[in-house]
Amino acid sequence: MNFISLLSRKAYQETWQNWRLLPHFKLQELNMRGLIYNEKLRDIVLNSFYQCLIKRKQSLKEAGREKVQFSPHYILTIVDDTLLSGHGINELLAEDMSELGVTVIWCKEDANQLPETVVSLVAIPNTTNGQLISDHTVYLAKPFVPYPALPDLAVSLIKLANLTHLEVEKNAVPESLSLLEQYEVKTVEALEIGQRWETAQPNKSIKSLIGWRGKSDDVYWDLHERGHGPHALVGGTTGSGKSEFLTTYLIGLAINFSPEDIGMLIIDWKGGGIANTLDKLPHFMGAITNLDGAGTARALASIKAELDKRQREFARYGVNSINDYMSLYKQRHESKPDVNYPKKPLPHLILVSDEFAELKANVPEFLDELTSVARIGRSLGVHLILATQKPSGVVNDQIEANSRSKIALKMAGVQDSNELLKTPDAAHITNPGRGYLRVGENEVYDLFQSGYAGVPYDPEAENEASKIVLNSQVGVGGLNNNER
Template sequence: MVDDAAGRAHPKLPELLRRGARVLAVAPHSDRRPEGTRATLHLDRDGQAGAPRGRLVLSSREGNRTLSLAGDQVADAWSDRLGRALAGLRDPGPWPEDTSLPDEVSLSELLARTGTGAPGSAPADRRLRAVIGQAADGPVFVDFDQDPHLVLAGTIGFGKSVLLHGLVGSLAASQPPDRVAFVLIDFKNSSSFDCYRALPNADVFTSGDANRLVSRVLTALVTAVEERNSALGDGGLIRHHQLHDSGELPPNAQWPLPHLFVVVDEYATLAKTVPGAAARLAQIARLGRSAGVHLVIGSQRPGDIDPGIRSQCVGQMIALALNADDSTRLLGHGRAVALQDQPRGRALLQHGERSAPVLFQAGHLLTDHRPLESDEVRVRAAWPPPAPALNRGAINLADSPDVRWITSTVRARDEALRRSMREVRWRPWLAELPLSLPWDEFTPEPAPPGDGPVLLSYGRADLPEVLDQRPAVWRLGAEHSGNLAVHGTDRSGRSTVLHALLASARAYDEDRLRVYAADFGDRGRLARAASLLPHAGLVVDGTESDPETAALALLDELAEHLAARERAGTLLASRPVLVLLVDGWPSWLDCLKNASAQGRRSARSGAEVGDALARLLQRGPSVGIHVAVTGSIADLRLPPGGAWRPAANAEENLYLRPAQVQDYAAVLPLSAPNLPSGIAGRAVRHATQDGSTPYAVQIASPLLTPPTAG
């Protein structure tokens, strides 16, 4: 069958026809049929041969015989089904003819052979590429100058993690530490990346770390990518590699802006465990292309990877053994299925969906120990039965000689940079909040001069979205804030928050601030600390013999201030700011109820006491009277249906450690990793009036009194 012009004009074709060969030639017109053609079949679209339109006309070479034929055609629907069935097929190109690859390849030998790194050597290759294995025709490189991201997928037990380790080791050995840095995230419930913890330009995060820590790092990475792009734009640069080509630092950028590799092993587990991780990684993939931030994603199944990430990583893909569906989803063809019967580490590298894949053996890091026996059980139904899997054991890299010389080489280069006064600051996130924060190690927000708002600091806020840590502040004043509710279980740090507010209040005089206190949760220590302030108002100690009378007196005084300020109706009437600190909301309520039942102070009813509380909570902030209360989630929703519930009247909330994480499910608009757990004094601040994103706070413990139990 001949279907092109060159074939129809081939000089040997007439000879074949004369010798009786049966040749079917396809031509756009009868004038272009091959020489020696004896019969012609053409489609008569217009009925020019006297036959109905659309018939097939068969004519002899001499033209003395013509037949009109009805073609045995297929329906349009059949053609449509066939076309759709064939639409997913791709031509992967020829399979390498020589597939005699070694079963194992040493990464250190590859580095030495290619000159991209060797023990004690200086990096010789300025291209941002990494040798990762051996193909039939030589070493195989992943080129991050050409394509910034990489997706690597493979069934468990076939060497996916080995390849990721080799990629990191190759980059670390071939590039100076001021040019590359690594964020290594391993969620395989293992510590396989721990071998790189000694690298000065790498940080390792595993499934054993708190999810809030991983979430915080990913959030900071998104911010860092945005800041990098902004800095490059200010310097008139489009892409990060231009920075190293020019050698000039753009304005507002911090040298050296190294290439940052975010390497994830077991993406699906990370995405399920850390809410928001998939969205942040997708942002990094989209924005990092020009900013020098590279994403390397390892997963057992390509379908588990977020589409937003996959769309940014089609330039470079590596497949180990996969089933047919996953192979087609990643590469566009099913050739990775054949790798199931190959040695561990056998893989395909493909650039784009339409390029030919390259078969190679991944380079591995040498280990001083025999591979550990794997307890994995895998059942496969296939015919013919597959060959036994080769070398499927896990690899222990704790004492790898390759890792040792890579680490020593990188650390030597890093020390040389430090001696040359080029300190490498590559981490785009701040250190975690401390587990405890003594008051003498905390710098509160200074008091604004004049008639500005009253700023009472109570801890250090962590803001990874803006790469900053600053004092957490309760802003007070008629135009600035509302009430504060401190939620938490016993010994979570509730009383410590109020002590911190008292310590911060010492920066103000009585013309700007007056503090009242009702201590029903700190065994009298809050009351004693409040009474030491020079601008203290009434203080109620719940441990005294008759707290009911003092509690009603305190409520009456604040109610009178509220009424007087509302009558005055001027901003000046809101001075000084009045603050009531209530530690132990349920006991405070019980005390007021008992006083009402016993007829204390003009025998007001319980309803009247409730109305006074409601007015204080709801209308007090508008005239400079604010309330801070402590209690559990259930406590601060008391009384049920009451208008004076703190939970319904607090514009600012602090959530400390709960009795159970589920307690916050209905009230805290945060994902689970950000919930405070296990750390006394660690809170999440959520404000309703300013629309800010909730953030973590470590409460500062003041030295005014001994450590509190609340």
């Protein structure tokens, strides 16, 4: 059970401030506190809560007659309803929200001001008298004496705040995680990569497992335009595990999708670290590094040529998007006489730029090409991931507008975290590989620990810790051999 309360600032300061210590006000699904007493908090918390409820409503619709029980159950207390003004959540408040796992408590000075959705009514004219007028539409008119407020309420709340439920402790974000451990297997063979490739549906999703938010509680990142895409920004200071995170993400794509579905082009201005790790993958389409020199101009021409080629191919086969093109390509064996089928696949192209700030400083003309990718890449199946230590002033408005996804590992300071996440949370991360995934206006806001691919892979070893890890070089070679 989680609590969300809409209050006036005065009520918060006089009465509710100590309640922030109660763990029930830390919202599990949203990773934020449920005390709302100004417009900024309303925009952050209530927007996220609204998106959560929309997803629950969709799940309820998809379940049909099957009974669905959501967890956690929310107690939404509305003391100051001016904070609801103009908000989309009002359309849900006009309905019965119990099926969505929400109990709403309205607080008004006069019963006539309460909405029609109220089914139970309690009247408390003073601190010594109360009356339960109705309970679930049943009229009772039952008098009672309200419990007095605790004189040492703050002390009681502090004691409650220190209680740790075992299930919560067990499901905490792991301190560290290996690549294979996050898939809950001990060998590369157990991943059953061939089967994953056969059953993949990249026209619907290109999600990759990036870590856990709790034990066996997976966090996926999906840059499909129907998911978290089409483009993304990744931030992380030195030692945050930014390059390792990108490596894990890309290996995850290779595990789940064939080279017909996914291709990777790496722009690495740190000397080719990510590219050197992934170059044995059949999905690997090339790399541009700061060691290339004259190769940069060729790379710019290649990216432009790829965009032009995709536009020509779409026009040739009468399709408007990568999803339609690949659906037609995969139907080519049906050979209907009146249909012109593509002969070659066009994979989703994941274009990763590590240390984007360095690239922009040294090759400024690259920014124009990447801006073009951000603008027209959505339908063409080209997805841009820009990684940098300090996002401020590096990314232009067009790229920012098309980048719904933000990944923030440990940031150097509160300002950098606010720039990327609109919250200071990433400035307080201490573990390498730990980060926040934020999508849109807090449609998704998850704290996770990403899997690490850089320790020796030895499935025969007796040491349990080394049994479930994967060296990225050896593991990538293994994937390539499976393909062969």
